[in-house]
Amino acid sequence: MKSGVIVSLVKFGAGGKIFSGAWLFSLICLLFTILAMSSSGLCSLAARSGGTQSVEPAARLVPLPAPRYDSQFSVEKALKTRQSVREYRDAPLTLAEVSQVLWAAQGFTRERKEPPSRWNPKYEWQGGLRTAPSAGALYPMEIYLLAGKVDGLPGGLYQYLPKQHALKKVTDADKRKELCQAALNQPQVEKAPAVIVMAAVYERTSYKYGERAERYVHMEAGSIAENIYLQATALDLGTVLIGAFSDPEVKKVLALPADEFPLVIMPLGQSPAPLEKK
Numbered sequence: 001m002k003s004g005v006i007v008s009l010v011k012f013g014a015g016g017k018i019f020s021g022a023w024l025f026s027l028i029c030l031l032f033t034i035l036a037m038s039s040s041g042l043c044s045l046a047a048r049s050g051g052t053q054s055v056e057p058a059a060r061l062v063p064l065p066a067p068r069y070d071s072q073f074s075v076e077k078a079l080k081t082r083q084s085v086r087e088y089r090d091a092p093l094t095l096a097e098v099s100q101v102l103w104a105a106q107g108f109t110r111e112r113k114e115p116p117s118r119w120n121p122k123y124e125w126q127g128g129l130r131t132a133p134s135a136g137a138l139y140p141m142e143i144y145l146l147a148g149k150v151d152g153l154p155g156g157l158y159q160y161l162p163k164q165h166a167l168k169k170v171t172d173a174d175k176r177k178e179l180c181q182a183a184l185n186q187p188q189v190e191k192a193p194a195v196i197v198m199a200a201v202y203e204r205t206s207y208k209y210g211e212r213a214e215r216y217v218h219m220e221a222g223s224i225a226e227n228i229y230l231q232a233t234a235l236d237l238g239t240v241l242i243g244a245f246s247d248p249e250v251k252k253v254l255a256l257p258a259d260e261f262p263l264v265i266m267p268l269g270q271s272p273a274p275l276e277k278k
């Protein structure tokens with residue numbers, strides 16, 4: 001059957017005459033071109049599914065306002081004023097405030113073209129250095145924003161993409177109530193207009209550092225949390241580092257990927273009174 005088709009094709013191609021070498025050559029070239037096109041398509045798909053943060057179609061992204069790199073609020077003043085705030089004004093956050101705090105958490109500060117040595121090829125290299133230090137510049141932390149009341153941002157769960165300085169929508173559902181239950185019913189989680197969650201991808205760091213990765217990742221969570229505290233203070237926002245929660249419950253509520261583990265929850269809202277006067 002197959003050979004019959006080939007013979008007819010050959011006859012057709014050669015105008016019914018004996019098959020010529022030039023026709024065979026053209027046919028083979030055509031087949032190679034088709035194969036090359038389809039395999040390059042497959043390769044790009046494979047690259048996009050290689051990490052938790054792949055380049056997303058623009059339509060699914062919410063661009064954030066550009067962060068500010070300067071202010072009248074000194075680092076010293078932020079350090080002196082910083083405190084844990086567990087009650088918030090009943091007012092929405094602005095997108096600019098959310099943008100600034102997310103940038104302080106994991107935003108890009110400098111470009112870096114090449115991935116660091118011993119980069120786990122399972123993940124996509126994002127191409128930048130960030131506001132918080134990271135062992136081997138391997139950046140194991142994913143930052144999520146659970147938005148309830150943020151001006152200009154529909155409620156739901158978003159993932160912060162440092163490279164694009166944008167939010168990627170994960171789900172429409174506002175799960176602050178469920179997250180509060182997973183955090184041993186600490187009410188600030190449900191009452192805050194937005195909640196930041198840090199989730200660690202240990203495999204990014206353990207690929208290079210083995211067992212020592214665990215302590216490195218936890219140190220990084222502390223650095224990022226302090227950045228969030230200080231930036232929130234400078235914006236007159238309140239936050240608190242929450243470490244008391246059920247890991248499996250939080251993972252379930254946020255439907256985190258298998259390789260991501262929640263480490264820190266930080267509710268964020270307007271301070272009830274100026275922090276300096278508290």
Ligand SMILES: Cc1cc2nc3c(=O)[nH]c(=O)nc-3n(C[C@H](O)[C@H](O)[C@H](O)COP(=O)(O)O)c2cc1C
Nearest residue numbers: 082083084085086183186188240241242243244245
């Ligand atoms: C690792 C860690 C875990 C924490 N967990 C919680 C928590 O689950 N709930 C909470 O309300 N505060 C939590 N805190 C905040 C501390 O209670 C707070 O930092 C401490 O009381 C000192 O107050 P200050 O932050 O205002 O200086 C945690 C702090 C750290 C460093």
